[in-house]
Amino acid sequence: MVCKSHIIKCLVGDPHYPLHEYHQKGDLIIGAIASQTFIISESITFNEEPPPTLFEELAVVPKNYQHILALAFAVKEINENPQILPNITLGFHIYDSYFTAKWTYHATILLIYTLGRFVPNYNCDFENNLIAVIGGLDPLTSLYVATVVDIYKFPQLIYGPAPVMNDKIPGISFYQMAPKEAHQYAGILSLLLHFRWMWIGIVTYNDENGDRFVQTVVPLFSQNGICFAFIERSEKFSVVSEINDMFEQGAKMNDKIMSSKANVAIVYGESYTVVFLRWLPYVSKQEHNINKPKGIVWILTAQLELTSMVYQRTWDTEIIHGSLSFTIHNNNPPGFHKFVLSRNPSSITGDGFIRDFWQNAFGCVFVNSITDKVKGNVCTGEENLLSLPGPFFEISMTGHSYSIYNAVYAVVHALQSLSQLKHNTMVERGRQKLQHQQLWQLHHFLKVVSFNNSAGESVSFDQNGELAAGLDITNWIVSSNQSFHRVKVGRFDPLAPPEQAFTISEEAITWNRGFNQTQPLSLCTWSCHPGSSKKVKEGEPFCCYDCIPCPKGKISEKEDMNDCHKCTGENYPNQNQDLCIPKSISFLSYEESLGLSLASLALSFSVITALLLGIFMNHHNTPIVKANNRVLTYVLLISLLLCFLCTFLFIGQPQKVTCLLRQIAFGIIFSVAVSSVLAKTITVVLAFMATKPGSKMRKWVGKSLANIIVLSCSLLQAIICTVWLATSPPFPEADIHTMSEEIILECNEGSVILFYCVLGYLGYLSLVSFTVAFLARKLPDSFNEAKFITFSMLVFCSVWLSFIPSYLSSKGKHMVAVEIFSILASSAGLLGCIFAPKCYIIILRPELNSKEHLIRRKY
Template sequence: MVSCRDRDPHPVLHEYHQSGDLIVGGIASQAFIVVSPTTFTEPPIAVPDDLVYEVKLSSFGFVVIAKNYQHILALGFAIKEINENPQLLPNITFGFHISDSYFSAKWTYRTTMQLISTLERLVPNYICDQNNMVSVIGGLDSPISLHVATILDIFKIPQLIYGPAPVMNDKTPGLPFYQMAPKEALQYAGILSLLLHFNWTWIGVFTMDDDNGEKFVQTVAPLFLESGICLAFVEKIPVITFVTEIEDMVQGGEERFDRVMASKANVFVTYGDSYSMVFVIWFPLLSRNPNMTEKLKGKVWIMTAQMDFTSFVFQTDWDMQIIHGSLSFTIHSNDLPGFKLFVQSRNPSSTTGDGFITDFWQQAFLCTFPNTVVGKVDGVICTGLEKLENLPGSLFEMSMTGHSYNIYNAVHTVAHALHVMSSLRFPHRALVDGGELKFHSQQWWQLHRFLQSVSFNNSAGDLVSFDQNGAIVAGFDIINWIISPNGSFHRVKVGKINPQAPKNQMFSIDDIAITWQSWFNQVRPVSVCNDYCYPGSSKKVKEGEPFCCYDCIPCPEGKISKHEDTNDCYKCPDEYYPDKNRNSCIPRDISFLSYEESLGICLACCALSFSLITALVLRTFMKNHNTPIVKANNRNLSYTLLISLLLCFLCALLFIGRPQKLTCLLRQTAFGIIFSVAVSCVLAKTITVVLAFMATKPGSRMRKWVGKGLANVIILSCSLIQASICTVWLATSPPFPDVDIHSVAEEIIVECNEGSITMFYCVLGYMGFLASVSFMIAFLSRKLPDSFNEAKFITFSMLVFCSVWLSFVPTYLSAKGKYIAAVETFSILASSAGLLGCIFLPKCYIIVFRSELNRKEQLIRIKS
């Protein structure tokens, strides 16, 4: 029969116990056990039972992560606060039992079994003495937590994890644990927001070579790709089990270093366990090229919350400047009143039952206690009076870290849940023994119900509560690590992730507060596959490479890009046009033939001047209406032609100024009808000259056609045809004000849309037909005898008229914007001026300056 008092052949090497009515278990992660692998090439050595423990201690090499000793102190400090608080669980004392997991699955299982057994002897499923273990706090890394949960699930003992939640799979559903660290998904979203904030699109990733690292990559890679961030490489940090594997890690690390430094990525996202930082510090030593080591200082490390700035004691004098300027997501924490004094009071001589402090003290202060070694002591002897505050920050911190803060909150969470549980009247909740409240150990499964609904404010004022999935409702702080040349460091809070804030305000960061590596000269670091595409260009993905690697091509004509690295160029709004660099939109000018510009003023002045001249010619003719030169060739026909020319000049003014609905309706129709009247008058004049000559022949029958009637018929019939065309035009598809945004890039052209372009060319065509007929008849009759060379003048005037309008067509078709109206206005003025000058100016010259020729005798003399 096995006795509970028998010596355990496999004792836990580091543990800390404090008795109490209720016990809180703790799974610490402070020391690595460094061993060589067993080869089984030699038979085992028989060791007497009384020397087993001493042999085991001497055969192990312990490497302590000194900073993690604060986790043990945080648990002890929380227990001390609870026991001193008369409002929380009165008449009940809390104790604790802390054991080390040694970052090993084997030792974690061993430690967990020890916690739920008696203190003196490991007897699974058998309790020799009463063991009021109400819950277990731990562990630090998710694999450790999973191993603990596997055991505690059998006994339904609550587990509060102060590190990240373990990776769950189909074989481990529904393990009862409560997560004191914020959710991993929140941290992933924070990393993504940080990368997007600084526009880091080409990054490297370091992860531990385990299930957690694989899960991290599988989770964030699609998330990053959706947001335009590519992974330049994924390097896995090896998990070392034996001393002999360190050499293999160093040899493989040289190749890993070369691959990393060959990448263009300047930002490294590192996801690892609590001790991963010791390998990051090791990284520069893997290169034998000092220049490459210096170049490594030009990288930005982004650490996840599980990692802490820790190092082994032999690394304290290493160059840690590669970490300077790094950004780290840390679990939110606050300074707790009295915690620093509690830490400062700790030393080996004032502490009883603490199995961790001796090895911690010796390795942290590089000294030896005489009673821990046999024989002569070499090196510095520990006095126990060394000051913890003198240790470098990578070994130990006096201010509370995020993991210690989680442990503190976890212990208080258990206490508050027990307090609520003890306050309710359950049938079997307690027994009264000597006036004190005592709990049955068989009832701890009921504690889950109260843990799920716990909510309280801790001594720092932070609210502690869980969501429906058993995860604490909390966020992350973003810390900038500042490493001094002497190796000391301090943390600067530069941002945070608050899950309770609105979605667009969850992530916040102060760029100005960040201190970057001196390599960057305080300029924001850049981490892209290639240089940014500047505004005015767009990205073109390189074939066969990730989409983060691309070429830059200029924006095509008519498009712009305002920002760096745009995927495509876009058109400006209709009211704007691209500048010459194609990186901004400039407001378009409103363009039309205006009275305020030089061209419009010149054309308007010409129109008014010709109108005045025409009016003066008309006045001259009317004043001398009885003179032979006026009476010759139908005096009224001349008046009609002069009036129509006057209207033609004035009609040109309709093409100047901003187009309106009325002016658009009148422009072409008035121009077409008035010009048709003018050309009809010319045609009538030409036909009159021909008929007058033919009527002078003896026996000619043409005399009856000579007179006002024929001229009026010609004018009216020809004008009515044009008027009919214009009426149909206005009735079916009239002109209207419109804007043209396509012809000229820099302008919005305000114009008159002709409505039906077919009707417009019909008007021009009919007018051209009349002009052609007049020109041909005048040309054929140019040599007919006439007193004042009327046929010649008409021929020359129609030649000018036709030349103007023949050149008008190609010029009109090739013109753009306001110059279309200018071309038509000029053609109207030029052709009208041609008719006025060629037909009437010679006659005015005779009337005004050669009045002796304007006599009937002169006319008879010339005819004879």
Template structure:
């Protein structure tokens, strides 16, 4: 049976035992197969090489050379390798894997006639789908497979099957991505992932958990997976769709989870933006560990500016001694057996090797003396990359496991010296047991070992990519995910070491749907939008927010109030109407002044008590009225100053009783005048009611009723000192609580009732002769009194704090002053300024 199609590229080195390698180096660009004829083998012109991945091949070869030159590892055993390319498709991957278990150049499954073709393990592949294709076959033979890229989803696999992941855990990476976003408060991001099973798993296991940690997704977009079919137009169309999503989004941070070559598609975005004559705005890219910064040949002149400032989770890599010298020594004219080099060399350097079959060769001629170190970073790197480091460690893990197995057999077999390792091939399936327990330090001092799941116990570096002026780039390690500590402590980062895209002017980029709601406001969700998108609303009256992005404002304590910015609670001022403040001092001054005036009027009346104007209208009622008015004015002083128990008890009750006495006196004086004139009529029966007893009875009975109301008030629910913390926003008011508002309004209502009766009676007696009665003046004084207290009620109910007390004092002074002025000022005018009118003859003449 002939080989159906010879390997397009192969790199082979013979040995007693060999390691198989599946590289991901070349894409084959072709048209779709119609299955109507046998497709011809692809030509090298159809190769699109990911030149950077050539280092993966060199890393495997370098590790094998080191082991063969090291007398302490696998002595007397030569390690070889056989490397094929997967070409990123299933056909070639299956064919190459079957070739590992067959005689070279003869693809006959399960048949092998070459005793030196002893496969001990397979390393590969880079992408999960390729690894799955390899695993499908090597599982049959129990051959260990070490995957250096993303592990495939193999739900049907059991722990006993050969499967080892030489790259760090996906869980460690997912936690690292989450911690990175939270560290920089990037809560509004876009997500781009490759359209395969691993991409879907990443979205389900990591991205869908982001909202639980306060991170919103602006959009989630799939990136097309590459194939051998030429579908560039479709990919560009999809790239335009992603570009439109980025333009429409306000996010500045984008998470990319994809294949190793996904960066080549990201590099299209600035080009598409330029084609549409729109400027490319700087973004922060967060790249998953499997993505390498590479480029296709047609992107040779494209600058890598898009990656400037990006943050990448990278497989930890170290500089192994001699690797760069090994790479620098590579040349097509000196190295034999490397079937990958010529195609790599031509595409990496943009030249063509002479072909005697072709007469005309366009372009530059490859001399073979070109220097690999001159290549730009996206095409090739001299220092070992993360994936190359994983391959290097995989080779050493196989060698150490093989040596441990050999040592173990020597201990249990007496004839081991007669059966060297190369003759124990039939038992190499037992290598799994030793691979699981392998543990060693590589040449860079890094420890290599597997956990119970067959995953390498290794950390991840967080790398900041910086583009230089010559369009090359280099890595700066700015953080790490440490696998040897708890996950919540594994993340570390040095923010000061990060260089951001110039668009952000070297300040920490923001990536939020809505800028922070500053203290003094709270978030208001937008209907139909993610929870990261909201409006900022000023805190309502009486509430504050003292932190950014609070969901709701909170109330201050009872003894505090919000400041003007509504971001801090300020202690309230304790306030009451005091003598020290202007308002209290003025009211106290008026009260004392009116009291002094009342005392002077009383003195004047006492001095002129024999004059007709004093004797008229019941002299004793006049003195009682003046004394009650004097006490009314002095009662106002009880309302000024800090509320005390005694003051609170006396304020309303004393004023109510004293003022009732005053109004009762006015009523008695008016009734006395009316009865006196009615008694002068012939045959009138009113004469028996005229006299001091009737007046005293009116005053006493009316006053006792008010006193009774006040007694019930004090007995049932007396006033008491209280603290009001709610009426005003900025003050704690010390006040007298009325105890029972109903009783308070009863006292006021009764005074109003007396005033109304006095007003009606005085109004009816207003036409009696002026010289003998005060009805006109009493009418006017009662009109003033009623007006003041009618105005007091709405004012009392509408204002707060110490101004309630001030209004009450003003009402007391105004109504009492109205009585004093309207009734007694005209009489004082006659007594003091017109004494000639204050005689009996004059009064008799006026009345007659």
């Protein structure tokens, strides 16, 4: 193409040239879009050509000047290293984006086309041998650059997180020198869950990028139990007339933040957002005269830096003290400190950024060559960069500067790989140049580039062209004199195993002074202690709830449980209902007082019965023993002795044998005892009736009838017990449900119906015996045994009638104790009522133990 710039210039008017640029010549050029200066002017009316920008309209972010120095330092290192791109010098062209789309597009076009000419798609020489573009800092700036450089296949390396780039028009891949933003979301979530900050706020800009962030994190965090007290969106401003509106909006936002119970807020926005964040307490104090702001833990995303503008030099930085920031990992390459400290406006030429940086950082003004009148301090150019507070400038390399430094090396290493593969170079004017058409092939080498930088750290991209690295968690500490330093307190590394991805050192964190160095809490409702559960308040977020005690029988062993739950069968809740305690084993044992008392009582009655048996056997031939069938007497005494002894089958831990025997033995032995009483009663009645003249009852009087009664009645009970054993025998079991605090070891009776059949049959025999004895109670004998049998059966029936409700209302070992007591009481009743009067005569009144006395009738 023939150069006809004077013709084209007539057709396309040049816009105002950028106020800031920095060029360094080289065989190959790296372009860069920096972000250092805001232009705050009146709104454009389009009625006339806008005037050039004045110095008074510039608002510089001094800290961002380090980004320019990082690129210049990397190029200097490369040019001084003969091992990298030998015989080729590297240069750069840097323009400012001014944080606007218009100036970003303008700067990108100046990078791509002929240097010094704003003529789109026109290049008439090889002076501008551009190989890659580094930029931008903020997401939208990166997108604006991409829309131009994608057309010409120039590699673009951005040095800040930019998720908006994923939605750009498909084209050439970009390379992100910061970990992808999804890692930040996961890291922030891990941080919130670690400190149990479940009630938080969000502060962001009301733009596409802010909406994307909110739409991403709100559902993600909500799924993990985190609620949002507020989501505040701030408007951006670019013209003077919008400042008052921004102040008013900021005052309302600050009041809402300070009145909220949330002590934690996530701040997401552009790199300069902290500048506006620091305005909040000031605009609120001016407009509403509120009290001193409460402490807040600001969680800042990797895009944000602690920056100040010149008018904020004396502002308090308390608002951001103790903040936690997810930062791009950074390091200090050797020689960077020295390089930075060597910079001053007097010794550097071609740097169009340094003078405005110097004036804003040091709060001074350079003397104008046209007039000597200046307002404020005069800049000498020899001011010491070390004297600047951290919010204005840092000597150590920041995360964004480190990304730019690595971006330059990534391009150079990819270029070196390309030049080693392609030897078709062209030489012009003594300089070695790559052919322009080979730039497309540079993308292949950038995707796979991997190298160790001068700081000794590995740099490579993942399959999506994003830096394969994690994020540091940094604690911002600011002193009253605005001295600022960062403390690394943790890390989120997505490449590590899941359980090691998030690490944090709580002891290393300095919290905002409003928390008195205690870990802050951020909850809508104080945690529900163990022993209670959450009840969500109607119409409020799920993080706002009431705490209600667990119902009886349920527990919650952790805080903030959604519901209480029952203990397993072997455990029971403690008094506070926050722990399950193993149940104690319960059975009627000899070691406890109840079991020992019953055993002692049974043994005592057994001894007494044995003594009575001995006495009767010793007086075997006396009339009172012979009377009323002494064999039945012995059978009754032996059965009562066995009744007392069978109670020992009920005491102690239930075993298979004891469970099988105890109810069967009890039923059969008691049947023998009661049938013996019945036989004795019938014998008394028949004997009285047989004494009447002409009575036919004499043939029934004798031992045979008594034996038949005892055997038949006992045999029927034995048949019932046999059926019981054959169909559903008793067995030992552990009852874990009846008692809340005990596991009851007991005998399951198997068939409850057969168990009550045994008892019912005993009751039937007892009732028959009582009825017969009651009818014979007034027989005119001097020693009327029927009267004593009546008393004994009355006691017997009373005991077993009271047994049924007592047994059914008892639980555990007390059921066994009730049955033992009933056995002992009924047996003792028979023993006492029937045999005590006879023993009295045998031992104390032997003169009454005669046949004449016994057969004498009383009328």
